Amino acid sequence: MRNSKRFITPKFQEVEIVHREDVTADLMKLWVEKPDGFQFKPGQYCTIGLNGVERAYSIVSAPHEENLELFVELVHPPDGVFTPMIWDTVVGDKVTCRFKPKGIFILNNQLTNHFLIATVTGIVPYISMIRDYIHKNEDKNFKFFIAHGASYIDEFVYDLELEGYAKKYPDLVQYFPTISRPNESKNVSWIGLKGRVNDFTQSMINDLNLTNQDTVIYVCGHPGMIENVKEKLNPQGFKVVEERFWK
Ligand SMILES: Cc1cc2nc3c(=O)[nH]c(=O)nc-3n(C[C@H](O)[C@H](O)[C@H](O)COP(=O)(O)OP(=O)(O)OC[C@H]3O[C@@H](n4cnc5c(N)ncnc54)[C@H](O)[C@@H]3O)c2cc1C
Missing domain, CATH: 2.40.30.10 (Translation factors)
Structure with a gap:
């Protein structure tokens, strides 16, 4: 040591x-x-x-x-x-x-579905939450739906880890990465979702049957993405919690 x-x-x-x-x-x-x-x-x-x-x-x-x-x-x-x-x-x-950690952007234990939305480094708090949940072998019936947006495929960084969880624990983790600049040469190999992550949130909520009674929405990353998701989902009665890295 x-x-x-x-x-x-x-x-x-x-x-x-x-x-x-x-x-x-x-x-x-x-x-x-x-x-x-x-x-x-x-x-x-x-x-x-x-x-x-x-x-x-x-x-x-x-x-x-x-x-x-x-x-x-x-x-x-x-x-x-x-x-x-x-x-x-x-x-x-x-x-x-x-010495003191800070922040109140932590898991809400009252609802079971956790829709975690991020751009690039905004994925950080979610990795900690999911690693901890898996490490503790928690049995709370939680489901983590992670929507991750980036301009370029090399910005996902934790994609292999999240894909690994999704494969090993399909009832616990689902991972949806999306690229906002699919036509750029760096992204030619990309065959996944294309577009800004905030443009997919509504269709994901519909497809996954998430309701404001069972789902907490978390948003972390680009301030424009955070604002856009809140504008869309707050009026539908969803609880949206946010972490802003910058203004
Ligand atoms: C609660 C919290 C958690 C954070 N966690 C992370 C994290 O996990 N990883 C991380 O990289 N940063 C994180 N940040 C941002 C971090 O604190 C710094 O602001 C950032 O690293 C830039 O530092 P800087 O001194 O170089 O620039 P700053 O002087 O802090 O910022 C200069 C300007 O750059 C812009 N800016 C800041 N960060 C970014 C960014 N990531 N992308 C684009 N523009 C930006 C802002 O407009 C800001 O006014 C977090 C911030 C907060 C408040």
């Missing part, structure tokens, strides 16, 4: 980057140590700092996992401040992590 953590302030602790995977030029998975005593619920986020700048990151990993897995999109300068700095880090470098 490594012991490279160093206490800094009562609010946060310096932790080590233990693993990094660059998935595309603008997307990476990063694993950092947990601060001492760090406990979170699937769907919550942590606060990571570097050179005095802190940002919120939803946690990909489930609570039982040793490290915190993050999935980060690079926001190029001059807009992005933190992400260009974290892109320059390597395994063994240190970042800070606040």
